[in-house]
Amino acid sequence: MTPEITCAELKQKLDNQDEIVIIDVREDYERDISTIEGSIHIPLAELQDRLDELNKDQAYILQCRSGGRSASATQILKAEGFKDVKNLIGGINEWARSIDKALQVY
Secondary structure: OOOEEOHHHHHHHHHOOOOEEEEEOOOHHHHHHOOOOOOEEOOHHHHHHHHHHOOOOOEEEEEOOOOHHHHHHHHHHHHOOOOEEEEEOOHHHHHHHHOOOOOOOO
């Protein structure tokens, strides 16, 4: 089962300044539409080749448009031994609907 986090839970972690890193696995053009501030960009197609950029002990939240690609990314990181990874339920579109209404839903 893929570990998950809700948008409300993520917002609470950000508000608390928890030591988390958000990885946006969408394509470049999607980040031009909307982005969670402070997220890093590693497209899903590049993730496997860029694992050496990540710390296996760091807490990561994986995010895409609606949660499908980031669920796959979460499974990749888990399989590679990352300890604390979670998929953002509903992705950036749910974040835009429930947390940051200034962002565009697409």
